C-alpha cells in the first residue's frame with residue numbers, strides 16, 4: 001500500500017524515539033510512537049549534551065526551550081579523589097561553542113524530555129501511544145504490521161528505540177545486554193546557597209569516580225558516582241544508600257559532597273556491543289537498543305540523537321524501505337564503534353590504582369587545556385549527512 005511508505009512506527013519514547021519522531025515529522029513522514037510506560041517520567045538525574053548532539057536539536061528549533069533550564073558549563077575540572085588537587089581543566093563554555101559552532105549543555109533529564117515531548121505533542125504528524133508495548137510485529141511485502149493491546153496498525157518501517165533491554169533487538173537476533181561490573185549511583189541535591197557552580201567537576205579515584213554538575217538553571221546539583229560493583233539489581237525507585245567503602249580515604253571535599261544526598265538511585269551499567277546487526281528487513285534499532293555504552297565519554301544519549309538524524313535522513317532520501325535502513329547502519333557503525341570503545345577504555349583509565357594513576361595524571365597535565373579540548377574534536381565535530389531545514 002502506497003501510504004505505508006510515509007508511515008513510520010517507533011517503539012520507545014526515550015531520547016532516541018522522541019528525537020527520531022521529530023526529525024521524521026520534519027521530513028513529512030507520519031509517525032506513531034508506541035511507549036511501554038503508561039506515563040513518561042525520567043528519574044532524577046542530569047545528562048550532558050555535547051555539541052555533536054546540540055546541532056541536531058538546534059535543527060529542530062529547540063535551542064530556546066533547552067536554554068530555559070540547561071546550564072552551559074565553562075569547563076570540566078578533573079580532580080584527584082585523594083587530595084582534591086586539580087589534574088586538568090578542559091574548556092567548554094564559549095571557547096568550545098566557538099570551536100564547534102554549537103554549545104555544550106548540562107540539563108535535568110526531565111527537562112530534556114519535557115522539551116522533546118512538548119515538540120512531539122505540537123506536531124500533527126506524530127501520535128504518541130502510552131502504555132502501549134508492541135505485542136507483535138510482522139513484516140510482509142511492503143510493510144510491517146503491528147499489534148498492541150489496543151491498536152492494530154501498519155507502517156513502512158518499525159524503529160526499535162526501546163532502550164538497553166530492547167525486545168526488538170532480540171527479535172532481529174541481536175544479543176542480550178551484558179553487565180559491565182560497574183554501577184552508577186545518581187542523585188540530585190539543592191545547589192548550595194550562592195555557589196552558582198558553572199563547571200562539570202570530575203574526581204578520579206581507584207575503582208571509582210564522581211561527576212557533579214548544575215542542572216535546572218543552577219537550582220539543583222546532579223551527582224553521579226560510579227563504582228566497581230557486580231550487582232545486577234536495577235533499583236531506580238527506592239531510596240538507596242551509597243556504599244562507603246569505595247570513598248573511604250578520599251578527600252574531605254568529595255565526602256562532604258556525597259554526604260549531601262539523602263538517597264541515591266542505583267544503575268548497574270550494562271553494555272550492548274555495536275557489532276551485532278542493527279537492522280533486519282523493515283526493522284532498525286537506534287540509541288541504547290542498538291549500542292548501549294558506558295557513560296565515561298557522556299555520549300550514549302548523544303549517539304542516540306545522532307542515530308536519529310542519520311536514520312531520518314536515509315529514510316527521507318531513499319523512502320521507508322530496507323535499503324534506507326541498510327544505508328543508516330552502514331553510515332553509523334563506523335561512527336559509533338570508536339566512541340563505544342573509547343567509553344570502555346576510559347572506564348579502565350578513570351579507575352586506575354597507583355602508581356598507574358600518577359602517570360595518567362601527569363600525562364593529562366602535560367597535555368594542557370587546549371590540547372585536551374582539541375582531543376574531543378572527532379566526537380564533538382560530527383555533522384549529520386543531512387538535517388531537515
Ligand SMILES: Cc1cc2nc3c(=O)[nH]c(=O)nc-3n(C[C@H](O)[C@H](O)[C@H](O)COP(=O)(O)OP(=O)(O)OC[C@H]3O[C@@H](n4cnc5c(N)ncnc54)[C@H](O)[C@@H]3O)c2cc1C
Nearest residue numbers: 012014015016036048162163184287288295298300301302
Ligand atoms: C549514569 C549514566 C550517565 C549518563 N550520562 C550521559 C551523558 O551525560 N550524556 C549522554 O549523551 N548520555 C549519557 N548517558 C546515556 C544515556 O542516558 C542513554 O544512552 C540514553 O538515555 C538512551 O536513550 P534511548 O532513548 O536509546 O533509551 P531509553 O532512554 O532507555 O528509552 C527507551 C524507551 O523505550 C521504552 N520501552 C522499552 N521497551 C519497550 C517496548 N517493548 N515497547 C515500547 N516501549 C518500550 C522505555 O520505557 C523507554 O521509555 C548516561 C547513562 C548513564 C547510565
